[in-house]
Amino acid sequence: MKDILEEIVAWKRFEVAKYKETISEREIHTLAERLSDCEVPSMKQALDKSETGIIAEFKRKSPSKGWIKQGGRASEIPLSYQTNGASAISILTDEKYFGGHDDFIREARNSGVTIPILYKNFIIDEYQLFQARISGASAVLLIAADLRKDTCKNLIRTAHELRLEVLLEMHNEKELEYCELEPDMCGINNRNLGSFVTDIQTSFRLASLLPYDTVKVSESGISSAITINQLRMAGFQGFLIGENFMRADNPGAALRDFIKQTDNMQKQS
Numbered sequence: 001m002k003d004i005l006e007e008i009v010a011w012k013r014f015e016v017a018k019y020k021e022t023i024s025e026r027e028i029h030t031l032a033e034r035l036s037d038c039e040v041p042s043m044k045q046a047l048d049k050s051e052t053g054i055i056a057e058f059k060r061k062s063p064s065k066g067w068i069k070q071g072g073r074a075s076e077i078p079l080s081y082q083t084n085g086a087s088a089i090s091i092l093t094d095e096k097y098f099g100g101h102d103d104f105i106r107e108a109r110n111s112g113v114t115i116p117i118l119y120k121n122f123i124i125d126e127y128q129l130f131q132a133r134i135s136g137a138s139a140v141l142l143i144a145a146d147l148r149k150d151t152c153k154n155l156i157r158t159a160h161e162l163r164l165e166v167l168l169e170m171h172n173e174k175e176l177e178y179c180e181l182e183p184d185m186c187g188i189n190n191r192n193l194g195s196f197v198t199d200i201q202t203s204f205r206l207a208s209l210l211p212y213d214t215v216k217v218s219e220s221g222i223s224s225a226i227t228i229n230q231l232r233m234a235g236f237q238g239f240l241i242g243e244n245f246m247r248a249d250n251p252g253a254a255l256r257d258f259i260k261q262t263d264n265m266q267k268q269s
Ligand SMILES: O=C(O)c1ccccc1NCC(=O)[C@H](O)[C@H](O)COP(=O)(O)O
Pocket: 004, 057, 059, 062, 063, 064, 065, 189, 191, 193, 196, 219, 220, 221, 222, 240, 241, 242, 243, 244
C-alpha cells in the first residue's frame, strides 16, 4: 500500500503538469525575472540572530488531523504571528491535503508581513520554485524522503539562482547524507511521514550528527516550552510549530503566551 508521502508526490506530478498548462514554464520564468530586484528577508539570518527561533506555521488542515482551522485567514493569522514574536512564518500552500494556496503568501505579504516566509509544499519540480518566488516567499522546503539526491542538488541550485533559501528536511540517519548538498538550513522532522508517528527524540538523536555550523531546525510535534529549551541546548536554532498554535482560538495570542513561557523557563535555568 502507498504511504501518504507517495500519494502526495504522485498528486504533485499531476498537479504541476496542470499548472504548466495554465501558466507555461516560459511565462513563469518571465514573471520571476520581473521580480529579480525584489528583496525578500533571509530566513537563515533571522533564525541565526533571533531570540525565539519560532517558525509559526499557518496550517489549516493536515493528512493526520483533518481540518484544524478551516476558516483560518491568511490575511490575519500570519500577521498576528509576526506581531507576537515569530522569527519566521511557514505557510502551507498545498491545496488538496493541507487546505493551502500560493495566494496565502501574497495575502500575508499584503497584510503587512515583512519577516521571512517559508513556502511549505512538496517540491518535486523546479516549476514549483518559480511559484514560490512569485508568491513572495523567502525560502522553500525540500524533503529528502521524496527526492533523489541529484534532483535535490539541482533544485537547491535553481532555488539559489532565484534567491530562495532552502530548508532541507530529513528524518533519519540515512537521509543525513543529503547534508553534503549544503542547504541553507537543515531540518529534522519529528514526524514520520509514512506512519504519522511524531517523536521529539528524533531531533535529539540526530542533532549531533548534523554539520556543526549549519542552522538547525526541529519540526513537528512541539507543544511545550520545556521542549524548546531542551532542543536549544541540543543545538537547534529554529522550531517549526503548526498545530499547537492553529488549534487555539487566537493563534497569535497562543504564540505570545508560549514565548513568555519559554522566556520564564530560560530565566529560571
Ligand atoms: O502534519 C501532517 O499530518 C503531515 C502529514 C504528511 C506530511 C506532512 C505533514 N506535515 C507537514 C509538517 O511538516 C508540519 O506541518 C510541520 O512540521 C508542523 O508540525 P506540527 O507542529 O506538528 O503541526
